[in-house]
Amino acid sequence: MDKDLLLYEKSRAGRRTLRLGKLDVPAADTSDLPLRENPPDLPEIAELELVRHYVRLSKKNVSIADSFYPLGSCTMKYNPVANEAAAGIGGFRAAHPLLDAGRCQGVLAVMKRVEEFLAAVTGLPCVTLHPAAGAQGELSALLVANAHFAARGDGGRTKVLIPDSAHGTNPASAAVAGLDPVTVRSGEDGLVDVGDLDAKLGADTAVFMVTNPNTLGLFEPEIAAICEKVHAVGGLVYMDGANLNALMGIARPADFGVDMMHTNLHKTFSTPHGGGGPGAGPICVTEELGRFLPVPRVVEDEGGFRLETDAPDSIGMLRGWSCNFGVILRAYAYMRRLGPEGVRRVAENAVINANYLRVRLRDAFHVPFDGLCMHEFVATTRHQRTGGVHAIDVAKRLIDLGHHPMTVYFPLVVNEAMMVEPTETETKETLDAFVEDMLLIAEEAREHPDRLHDAPVTTPVGRLDEGRAVKEPVLRFRRG
Numbered sequence: 469m470d471k472d473l474l475l476y477e478k479s480r481a482g483r484r485t486l487r488l489g490k491l492d493v494p495a496a497d498t499s500d501l502p503l504r505e506n507p508p509d510l511p512e513i514a515e516l517e518l519v520r521h522y523v524r525l526s527k528k529n530v531s532i533a534d535s536f537y538p539l540g541s542c543t544m545k546y547n548p549v550a551n552e553a554a555a556g557i558g559g560f561r562a563a564h565p566l567l568d569a570g571r572c573q574g575v576l577a578v579m580k581r582v583e584e585f586l587a588a589v590t591g592l593p594c595v596t597l598h599p600a601a602g603a604q605g606e607l608s609a610l611l612v613a614n615a616h617f618a619a620r621g622d623g624g625r626t627k628v629l630i631p632d633s634a635h636g637t638n639p640a641s642a643a644v645a646g647l648d649p650v651t652v653r654s655g656e657d658g659l660v661d662v663g664d665l666d667a668k669l670g671a672d673t674a675v676f677m678v679t680n681p682n683t684l685g686l687f688e689p690e691i692a693a694i695c696e697k698v699h700a701v702g703g704l705v706y707m708d709g710a711n712l713n714a715l716m717g718i719a720r721p722a723d724f725g726v727d728m729m730h731t732n733l734h735k736t737f738s739t740p741h742g743g744g745g746p747g748a749g750p751i752c753v754t755e756e757l758g759r760f761l762p763v764p765r766v767v768e769d770e771g772g773f774r775l776e777t778d779a780p781d782s783i784g785m786l787r788g789w790s791c792n793f794g795v796i797l798r799a800y801a802y803m804r805r806l807g808p809e810g811v812r813r814v815a816e817n818a819v820i821n822a823n824y825l826r827v828r829l830r831d832a833f834h835v836p837f838d839g840l841c842m843h844e845f846v847a848t849t850r851h852q853r854t855g856g857v858h859a860i861d862v863a864k865r866l867i868d869l870g871h872h873p874m875t876v877y878f879p880l881v882v883n884e885a886m887m888v889e890p891t892e893t894e895t896k897e898t899l900d901a902f903v904e905d906m907l908l909i910a911e912e913a914r915e916h917p918d919r920l921h922d923a924p925v926t927t928p929v930g931r932l933d934e935g936r937a938v939k940e941p942v943l944r945f946r947r948g
C-alpha cells in the first residue's frame with residue numbers, strides 16, 4: 469500500500485499523527501484516490517514481543533549454525549565470522565551504488581581482486597561478478613554464446629546439450645536464452661554417454677553444458693576428449709561450476725577445454741546461502757568471449773579503478789547495478805584467508821570427507837556408483853525396500869535425530885536418491901555422529917519401520933503434505 473495513503477488514513481481515523489523524528493509527515497493530496505472506509509487491521513505489538521517472536525521462530529528453524537547440513541549439490545559451508553566482520557566495515561557497508569568511482573576505490577579494488585582470483589582458480593581470464601546466482605550465470609553465459617555465434621555470422625546453432633543428471637536450472641536457462649535443451653544420456657557408470665553425445669553433436673550445437681564433477685559426485689574422466697568433440701563441431705563448452713568445491717586449487721576447468729562457467733560464491737566461497745538470495749554467480753569465460761560479458765565491467769588503469777559501461781559487444785545488464793557487493797566482499801575475505809594453498813586444502817578435505825562417509829555407509833545403504841567420489845556421493849534406500857522405507861523417510865528421521873537431511877530424489881537418474889555432501893568444514897566427530905545415526909536408521913528400517921514412516925515427531929509440525937501445500941497454500945499473518 470502507498471505509504472502516504474496509510475498515514476493519512478491513520479490520522480483520519482483519529483488514532484494519531486505519525487511523526488518521524490522532528491519531521492511532520494504531511495498528508496498527501498488524496499482527494500481523487502479511492503480511499504478505504506476503515507483503517508486496515510494491522511497488528512501492533514510491543515518491541516519485546518516482536519523480539520521474542522523472532523527468537524522463537526529462529527529456534528524452530530534448522531540451519532548450519534545449529535546442525536550438520538549435508539545437502540548434496542548445495543555446498544552448505546558455514547559462513548565464517550571473519551567474513552561478516554569484513555562485510556561490516558563502515559566504508560564498505562555504507563557505500564552507495566551511485567557513488568562516483570573516485571569515492572569507492574576500495575570497493576572497486578575488492579571487485580577486481582575477486583575477478584582475478586576466480587580467473588586464477590578457473591583458468592578463464594575474463595570474469596564478471598554481475599549475475600546474482602548460479603542460474604543467472606548460466607543464462608548470462610548462454611546469452612554470451614548467442615552473441616558470439618551471431619558476431620561470427622554462425623546462425624542455426626539452436627541446441628544446448630545437457631546430461632540427464634544435470635541440475636534443473638540448466639535446461640531452464642537454455643529455454644530462457646531462446647535455445648532448445650537436448651538431453652544427453654548418462655551411461656551405466658553415471659558418466660556422460662559419449663556415444664549418445666556423439667549422435668547429438670552437430671552444426672546446430674550451440675553449447676554443451678556439463679557439470680563436472682557431476683551431480684553424482686563423479687569426475688568425468690573423458691572431459692578433455694569431450695570438450696574437443698564439442699569444439700570440433702564449432703560449439704562451446706559451458707561448465708556448471710556449482711561443484712567447484714571438489715576441484716579448486718587442483719584442476720582448472722580451462723585446462724580441460726571449458727570455454728565458460730559460473731561459480732556460486734554462496735556455495736564454494738562460503739557466503740550466506742538460501743532464502744532465495746542475495747547470492748552471486750560470477751561467470752568466467754575465455755579471452756575470445758570476454759567482449760560479450762555483461763556491463764558494467766571493472767577496469768583498472770593508471771587512474772585507479774572505474775566502472776566501464778561502454779562495451780559495444782556486451783550483452784548488457786541482466787539486473788540492477790554491477791553485483792551483490794556484500795556477497796563479493798565476504799567471498800574476498802574467505803579467499804584472502806585461505807590463499808592458494810588453503811584453497812587446495814579445502815578441495816582435498818571436501819573429497820576426503822565425502823569418501824569417508826561413503827565408505828562408512830555403503831554396507832547399510834546401497835551406493836550405486838561405489839568408486840572414488842569427489843565432494844559428494846549418492847546412496848539409495850534399495851537395501852531398505854523390504855521395510856517399505858523410502859528416501860523421504862530417512863530424511864525425516866534425520867530431523868528427529870538432530871541433523872538436517874541430505875538432498876533426496878535428486879539427481880533424477882537414481883531412484884530413491886539420497887545425495888550427501890559433508891563439505892570440508894565438518895569435524896570427524898560430526899561425521900561420525902551422522903554415521904552412527906544413519907546406521908541407527910538402517911537398523912530401525914529393519915526392526916521398526918514405522919518409526920521412520922512417522923518421523924519427524926520432535927518438530928512443531930509432523931510430516932507435511934508438501935505437494936498440497938504448494939498447490940493450496942494457506943497464507944495468513946495471524947491465527948484463527
Ligand SMILES: *Cc1c(COP(=O)(O)O)cnc(C)c1O
Pocket residue numbers: 541542601602603604634635637638679683708710711732747749
Ligand atoms: C545450485 C546449483 C545450481 C544453481 O545455482 P543457484 O545459485 O542456486 O542459482 C546449478 N547447478 C547445480 C549443480 C547446483 O548445485
